[in-house]
Amino acid sequence: MQLNMPQGVTKLSHEIYGIHMMMFYICVVIGIGVFGAMIYAMIRFRKSKGAVAAQFHENTTLEILWTVIPFMILIAAVIPAAATLIHVEDRTPGALMVQITGYQWKWQYKYLGTDVAFFSTLDRETNKARRKGSGIDPRTVPHYLLNVDKPLVIPAQRKVRFAITSNDVSHSWWMPDFGIKKDAITGYINDSWVQVDKPGVYRGQCAELCGRDHAYMPIVVVALPPEDFDRWMEHAKSNPAQYPALSMAGEHWPL
Numbered sequence: 182m183q184l185n186m187p188q189g190v191t192k193l194s195h196e197i198y199g200i201h202m203m204m205f206y207i208c209v210v211i212g213i214g215v216f217g218a219m220i221y222a223m224i225r226f227r228k229s230k231g232a233v234a235a236q237f238h239e240n241t242t243l244e245i246l247w248t249v250i251p252f253m254i255l256i257a258a259v260i261p262a263a264a265t266l267i268h269v270e271d272r273t274p275g276a277l278m279v280q281i282t283g284y285q286w287k288w289q290y291k292y293l294g295t296d297v298a299f300f301s302t303l304d305r306e307t308n309k310a311r312r313k314g315s316g317i318d319p320r321t322v323p324h325y326l327l328n329v330d331k332p333l334v335i336p337a338q339r340k341v342r343f344a345i346t347s348n349d350v351s352h353s354w355w356m357p358d359f360g361i362k363k364d365a366i367t368g369y370i371n372d373s374w375v376q377v378d379k380p381g382v383y384r385g386q387c388a389e390l391c392g393r394d395h396a397y398m399p400i401v402v403v404a405l406p407p408e409d410f411d412r413w414m415e416h417a418k419s420n421p422a423q424y425p426a427l428s429m430a431g432e433h434w435p436l
């Protein structure tokens with residue numbers, strides 16, 4: 182059982198995780214301090230032991246302290262957070278730009294500057310098993326609800342930029358391992374980027390309640406070694422109407 186957020190597979194996702202943990206530990210220290218003082222005071226100065234409440238009003242020293250200390254904590258937290266935010270919002274060009282469009286209930290991926298575009302929908306096995314009275318035990322379906330027919334293929338070790346939008350209602354392209362969760366909104370383009378170091382298969386989901394089949398529009402990204410990606414892209418470009426098999430990349434990618 183995983184309670185914490187995943188560390189992810191990119192430098193940026195590790196940075197985000199680091200800030201998340203830093204804030205967590207600051208909260209733990211504050212929590213222990215505040216609750217410790219409160220519980221101590223409640224036990225030590227209880228009425229049954231004859232404690233009498235102090236009657237003073239206003240204390241300038243105290244008021245300055247409880248303003249300055251939280252302010253310092255916030256400043257200490259905001260410095261690394263701002264640095265990471267600048268990385269998140271990095272808009273320098275990448276090697277590749279993919280337009281991601283949300284549809285009820287699938288994703289469309291367009292490699293900008295090429296004719297390569299395709300829809301990525303729930304895989305057939307999951308779709309069969311999810312039907313009422315299908316008689317199929319979902320636990321026997323590999324990657325149940327987290328598999329698609331045509332995954333988004335990107336190169337590893339290269340910067341890939343995403344332009345995210347929607348064709349109908351609001352969706353959200355959520356890829357926990359990349360540290361990306363961007364709303365897909367009609368008429369708007371949100372952008373994001375990723376540089377995956379390790380080739381692999383990564384899975385995510387739509388994270389914005391978008392109607393009946395919201396749970397049935399997962400995301401699968403296959404990050405291929407750069408040479409394999411180039412080969413895959415060549416096939417895709419020479420026949421944009423047909424999605425090239427991933428085994429074309431020289432290796433079989435288990436999806």
Ligand SMILES: [Cu+2]
Nearest residue numbers: 352353387391
């Ligand atoms: Cu959606």
